[in-house]
Amino acid sequence: MKSPQVLTVIIVAVVFALIGYFIAGPIGVDPATVAVSVFIGALLAPFISKKEVESSKGDEVKTLYVGNLPYRANEASVRSLFSEYGNVHSVRLMKDKHTGKRRGFGFVEMNERDSEAAISALNDTEFQQRTLKVREAKERPERTDEAI
Numbered sequence: 001m002k003s004p005q006v007l008t009v010i011i012v013a014v015v016f017a018l019i020g021y022f023i024a025g026p027i028g029v030d031p032a033t034v035a036v037s038v039f040i041g042a043l044l045a046p047f048i049s050k051k052e053v054e055s056s057k058g059d060e061v062k063t064l065y066v067g068n069l070p071y072r073a074n075e076a077s078v079r080s081l082f083s084e085y086g087n088v089h090s091v092r093l094m095k096d097k098h099t100g101k102r103r104g105f106g107f108v109e110m111n112e113r114d115s116e117a118a119i120s121a122l123n124d125t126e127f128q129q130r131t132l133k134v135r136e137a138k139e140r141p142e143r144t145d146e147a148i
Contacts, residue, residue, distance in 0.1 A: 073127070086115070
């Protein structure tokens, strides 16, 4: 017996082939040729896209902790600093919720392979007269109702 995923692929391919067959007739193209082409394309598409997904697994995003940031540093300057080592997905600088002033640390999200280079290059280096502490961020512990 075939797996449900294979059956789903076949059903989708047949549906696309039927759609291609009925659309091709009115526009003057041989419907059988279009139907077969669409059927083959629909059968191959899941396997082609699956390979692309597997090859992009190395591009997982890693969050880095950046400590001892100068209070005058902003997201743009931190992004610029880290982008020298790879693609930066996001920069979050923490602020005090009561005063709105920066707290001197933040988080940078980068591709996993780029993050290692950034950690090696930027940890214990000077940025705007402060020595940065850069490392992989720890997972945030789950909040419980008791902690609130």
